[in-house]
Amino acid sequence: MRLHEYEALDIFEQNHIPVPRRELVSTMHDALHVAGEIGYPVIIKAQVLVGGRGLAGGIRTASNPDELKEAADELFTSEIKGMPVRKALVCQKVDIVKEFYLGMTVDGYSGKPVIVVSTEGGVLIEETARTSPEKIAAIHIEPSFGYYPYQARSLLRMLGLEQKLITPWSEIIGQLYHIATRYEALIAEINPLVVLSNGVLMAVDAVLEVDDSALSRIRFPLPDRVDRIENPLERRGREIGVTYVDLDGDIGLISSGAGLGMASMDIIGQKMKPANFLETGGGITADLLYRCMELIMMKPDLRGIFINVYGGINPIHEGAKGVIRYMQEHNVKIPVVAKALGNRQEETWEIFKSGEVHVVTEAATEKAVDVLYKLVGPGKKTDAGRPKASAKGK
Amino acid sequence: MSILMNDSTRVIVQGITGRIGSAQTHWMLEYGTRVVGGVTPGKGGTTTEGVPVFNSVLEAVKQTGANASVFFVPAAFVLDAFLETIDAGIKLIVIVPEHIPVKDVLRMRSYAIEKGVFALGPTTPGILVPGMGKMGIMPASLFAPGRVGIISRSGTLSYEFAGILSENKVGQSTVVGMGADPVVLRNLADILELFENDKDTDAVIVVGEVGGEQEEKAAGFIARQMTKPVAAYIAGRYSPQGKKMGHAGAIVRGSAGTVTGKHEALKAAGVEVLESPIDVAKWAKKNKLK
Numbered sequence: 001m002r003l004h005e006y007e008a009l010d011i012f013e014q015n016h017i018p019v020p021r022r023e024l025v026s027t028m029h030d031a032l033h034v035a036g037e038i039g040y041p042v043i044i045k046a047q048v049l050v051g052g053r054g055l056a057g058g059i060r061t062a063s064n065p066d067e068l069k070e071a072a073d074e075l076f077t078s079e080i081k082g083m084p085v086r087k088a089l090v091c092q093k094v095d096i097v098k099e100f101y102l103g104m105t106v107d108g109y110s111g112k113p114v115i116v117v118s119t120e121g122g123v124l125i126e127e128t129a130r131t132s133p134e135k136i137a138a139i140h141i142e143p144s145f146g147y148y149p150y151q152a153r154s155l156l157r158m159l160g161l162e163q164k165l166i167t168p169w170s171e172i173i174g175q176l177y178h179i180a181t182r183y184e185a186l187i188a189e190i191n192p193l194v195v196l197s198n199g200v201l202m203a204v205d206a207v208l209e210v211d212d213s214a215l216s217r218i219r220f221p222l223p224d225r226v227d228r229i230e231n232p233l234e235r236r237g238r239e240i241g242v243t244y245v246d247l248d249g250d251i252g253l254i255s256s257g258a259g260l261g262m263a264s265m266d267i268i269g270q271k272m273k274p275a276n277f278l279e280t281g282g283g284i285t286a287d288l289l290y291r292c293m294e295l296i297m298m299k300p301d302l303r304g305i306f307i308n309v310y311g312g313i314n315p316i317h318e319g320a321k322g323v324i325r326y327m328q329e330h331n332v333k334i335p336v337v338a339k340a341l342g343n344r345q346e347e348t349w350e351i352f353k354s355g356e357v358h359v360v361t362e363a364a365t366e367k368a369v370d371v372l373y374k375l376v377g378p379g380k381k382t383d384a385g386r387p388k389a390s391a392k393g394k
Numbered sequence: 395m396s397i398l399m400n401d402s403t404r405v406i407v408q409g410i411t412g413r414i415g416s417a418q419t420h421w422m423l424e425y426g427t428r429v430v431g432g433v434t435p436g437k438g439g440t441t442t443e444g445v446p447v448f449n450s451v452l453e454a455v456k457q458t459g460a461n462a463s464v465f466f467v468p469a470a471f472v473l474d475a476f477l478e479t480i481d482a483g484i485k486l487i488v489i490v491p492e493h494i495p496v497k498d499v500l501r502m503r504s505y506a507i508e509k510g511v512f513a514l515g516p517t518t519p520g521i522l523v524p525g526m527g528k529m530g531i532m533p534a535s536l537f538a539p540g541r542v543g544i545i546s547r548s549g550t551l552s553y554e555f556a557g558i559l560s561e562n563k564v565g566q567s568t569v570v571g572m573g574a575d576p577v578v579l580r581n582l583a584d585i586l587e588l589f590e591n592d593k594d595t596d597a598v599i600v601v602g603e604v605g606g607e608q609e610e611k612a613a614g615f616i617a618r619q620m621t622k623p624v625a626a627y628i629a630g631r632y633s634p635q636g637k638k639m640g641h642a643g644a645i646v647r648g649s650a651g652t653v654t655g656k657h658e659a660l661k662a663a664g665v666e667v668l669e670s671p672i673d674v675a676k677w678a679k680k681n682k683l684k
Contacts, residue, residue, distance in 0.1 A: 106496055108576045108606045111503040143500040144508070184497050186576075213469065214495035258574060259548020259603050262629040263671060269632040270670075277633070282492060310550045312519055312531040313414060313490070341557060342533030343421065363536065363557025366672040 001210045001225045002187075004047045006089050008206035011183070011220075017175050017190075018202045021092040028072040034090040035068050041093040042068060046075050048083040049228065054123050056080050061093060083230055094202060099192035101125050102173065103207075104180050112140040113180070115152070115173060119159050121192030135159070147177045168201045169193070184214035233276070233298055240291045242280050249273025250379055251372070252296035254289070256280050256309035256316070260365075264308045267369045272379060275299045284314040289322035297330070304335045304376040307357075308365060311342030320348045324355025335375040339368040396523040396568045397543070397588040397595070398486060398512065399462070405529055406451070406460040406484075407432040408467050408475055410442045415466035418490075418531055419443045422464075425534045427527035430458035433475075451475075451482040462486040464520060464529040472516070473498040480509050488529045489515030489579065499577045506579055513579035518571035519549035522556075532556075532569065540565015542683050543589040545582060546601035547574055547608065551629060554671055555601055564678040567595040572608075582608040583615035590620050597623040597683050599674060600665070604630030605651045610659040617663035625677045627668040628656045 003011075006024045013019045023034040024047070035042045046058035053059065058080040062068035068090075075085050099121035107114040116138045120128045129136050137158035141147050152170035161169070172193065180188040189207035196202055210218065215225065229235040237244025243258070247265075251272050255261035261279040268274045276296055280288060296305065307323065309316050320340065327336065339360040340348045349359045358375070360368035405422070409415040410432025420443050422429050431446050431454040438449030448454040451463070463484045467475045469491050479487055487506070494516045506513040514521065520530015524539040531549070536557040542564055546552035549571050556569050570585055572578055582600065589598045598620075602609040609628065616624055631653045657667050666677055 106500070106577060108578075109581065109608065109611055111500055111577050113500070143504040181497075184495055186496060211496050213493040214497065217470070217495070255550070257548055257550030259546070259601070259629050260550035260554060262548075262603060262633050263551055263554070263627075265633060266629060266631045267670060274632075310533060310553045312533045312549060312553065313418070341536060342553065343535075345533075345535065363554055363561055364672040364675075365554065366670055 001212055001215065001222075001228075002049050003208045003210065003223070004049065004087075004228075005045065005206055006047055006087070007223060008208035009089075009203070011179060011208060012175075012190075012203055012206050015175050015179050017172055018200060019206070020094050020202060020204055022089050024087055025090055026087050028069060028076060031068055031072040031088065031090050032065055035062070035065070038090065038092050040064055040068075043091045043093050044068065044071050044075060045089045045091065046080050046085040047087040047089055048080045048085055050081040050083055052123070053080055058085070091204070094194065094204065095197040096194045096204075097197050098195040100169075100194070101191050102176065102193045103187070103189040103191065104176060104185070105187050107140060110140055112143060114138055114140050115155060115177070117155055117159060117173075119161070121194070125191060147174070149174055164199075165195070165201070172201060172203070179208070182218075182220065183208060184211040184218060185209060186211050233295060236295055236298075237278065240288065240295065241283060242278055242288070242292060242295075244295060245277040247274050247276050249275045250301055250303045251275055251376070252299065252302050252305040254278050254280065254292050254296065254305070254307045254309070256284060256314050260308055260310065264306065264365055264369075267365050268306065271369070271373050272376070275302055280309075280314070282313040284309070284316065284319040286318045286322035286325065289319040290326045293323055293326035297326075297332070302334055303379050304337070304372050306369065306372050307336065307338040307340070308368065309338070309340050311340070311344055311348065315344070316340045316342060317344045317348045317351060320351040324351060324357065327355050327357070335372065337368055337372040337375070339365060395594045396526060397585075397592050398521050398568065398570065399523050399527055399529065401526075403462050403486070403527065404428050404430045404458060404460045405462045405464060405527075406430060406454045406458065407445070408434075408451070408463055408465045408479065410434055410445065410447055410466070411437045411440070412466055416442050418466060419445060421531075421534065422528055425528050426525075427529065430460050451479045451484065455482050455484065460484065462529060464488040465490055465515075467491060469494045473502060476502045476513075477505060480505060480511050485511055487511060487513040488518060488520040489513065489573070490518060490520060490530055491515075492517040492574075494575070496575075496577055499575065499579070503577065503579045514571065515573040515575075515579060517549070517575050518573040519552060520571055522569045524566050524569075530571065532571070536560060537569060538565040540684055541567050541594060541596040542678065543567050543592070543595040543598040544569040544601065545585045545589070545598065546571055547603050548601060548629065549574065551601045551627075551671070555599055555627070555674055558672060558674055559678060562675040562678060564675075564683050567592065576606060582612040586612055586615055586620060586624075590622060595622065597625070597681055600624060600626040602626060602628045602656060604628065604633055604653050604656075607651055609656040610651075613659040613663040613665065616660075616665060623666070623681050624664075625666040625668055625674060626660045627671055627674070628653045
């Protein structure tokens with residue numbers, strides 16, 4: 001779960017990382033009031049959970065109430081990468097001398113946390129990594145050994161920093177590592193970490209992504225993770241316990257694994273367009289697939305449904321019962337094609353057939369998608385380009 | 395004949411008394427796997443599917459001579475049970491459960507490597523040796539004995555590829571699910587090395603997906619050390635970009651684990667890149683695999 005900047009800044013502040021004065025607002029009127037207290041100039045930042053927010057116009061500077069009025073008006077009536085702006089953070093505009101980068105993540109290949117620093121912070125940090133690798137330094141932390149402050153000091157020396165910056169910066173690295181550990185963060189990032197004209201280091205932005213699998217055991221208060229999903233269909237998916245991503249095609253998809261779901265999207269995408277990605281994981285029941293059908297049918301103008309499931313851990317015969325119960329109760333008229341193989345496959349096929357589902361018994365998804373294509377044809381949406389996510393999956 | 399599992403593999407099932415654990419024990423036994431015991435703390439002395447249940451892994455090892463374990467333990471208890479299993483001397487562990495916190499996986503991985511234990515997962519369907527046995531949840535009907543090795547990040551896609559090959563009269567030597575999580579207990583290259591050294595495997599299929607850098611790193615191993623033909627499919631060409639690990643991940647990796655980046659790395663290593671799963675049949679035919 002990705003936290004909003006304002007939530008992450010609060011956590012950073014509680015853990016002794018210097019952050020700017022700021023307040024969360026949801027109207028232009030409140031923004032003016034807060035700026036009056038903080039003092040101009042201020043920065044107003046849209047609180048939306050998308051990357052590249054600054055480049056998309058979500059961060060504005062205002063030197064006086066007129067400028068802030070205009071900026072706030074625009075933000076609250078606009079969308080940033082398809083996300084409506086409901087809240088914004090009004091921040092003190094600090095006097096920046098230099099911008100750095102500090103980030104932590106988990107390196108999946110080495111199986112270790114990694115801390116990354118750079119003398120070039122800001123929105124183009126990934127570009128810097130490609131073009132000037134000497135400006136980046138990274139250090140891996142041994143899981144069995146843990147983090148020690150000398151690692152931060154040697155990391156910063158690799159960048160050739162002057163000593164008077166090394167001490168405060170290594171303290172911030174220690175604090176951020178502490179936060180990342182306590183919140184089981186997959187990403188903890190300060191970009192930029194800035195040096196002010198008075199020499200103080202300050203985090204003027206904050207990214208914190210918490211491991212979804214650890215949410216139940218984190219002992220610190222966290223916001224609700226379902227509430228923050230903007231797309232109502234994706235929110236419903238989370239509520240019923242499946243991964244649903246809304247797409248702009250017209251073929252509904254249910255799959256019993258993420259890899260199979262992605263491959264199904266790739267194959268459908270060759271001739272048609274998926275309306276969604278839906279992955280059940282290993283918890284299929286009749287009720288779950290009934291609710292999955294209900295969810296994918298919420299999209300208007302669906303032309304066909306493709307069900308691709310394997311019975312390894314999943315009782316697919318139970319799933320089939322849920323699908324046909326939905327179809328009978330709601331009088332579904334669009335073609336439904338199912339490829340279902342594995343444990344109790346024959347029983348599953350019989351159940352599907354009793355509900356007028358077109359059953360494919362061969363393993364290749366391509367053949368099943370061909371069956372669907374013969375039933376529904378290319379459709380209007382197919383040539384409109386490739387599917388795009390309307391919102392983040394997680 | 396196979397990698398990881400062979401005639402002397404004696405399997406215990408951890409979490410055997412649970413709903414999924416007992417159902418999967420049934421399927422494993424039916425496939426001919428030597429399941430010699432199960433472990434559920436507090437349920438020792440009972441039997442499930444005719445298999446004796448023990449209170450601890452050490453007791454199970456002492457009583458049954460078990461040397462491999464498959465997990466159906468709830469995610470929150472996996473780390474503890476995993477460390478117990480390593481300390482009891484088990485050398486092959488399959489972690490089927492999903493949603494295990496990454497922090498736990500990092501500790502599990504580091505301890506397994508330190509102790510020389512080969513562990514797969516989390517979120518893996520396990521290992522299946524056609525005609526001999528299986529540890530995990532792979533549905534037996536899709537597999538046939540033969541000489542092609544399969545390694546897959548996705549569980550369901552390992553079934554898909556085995557199924558397509560079996561329908562085309564091409565069998566498999568061993569099918570391995572490496573786990574679908576961002577951090578897994580063994581890297582792809584380690585499993586490729588086992589297939590390279592297996593005299594009963596003629597060629598290997600890698601089923602990867604967008605994200606991470608397993609395939610890119612394995613390409614280096616393939617270029618340097620693999621003599622057997624390798625084909626690869628990468629799922630997720632049209633998938634929405636939602637899994638990006640922030641700037642730090644992209645900086646460390648140099649790329650975001652895109653399908654294109656993986657294709658380029660694999661092609662440069664001499665791997666045959668399959669555009670769609672069904673193309674695996676043509677590849678097997680071209681290489682006269684069976």
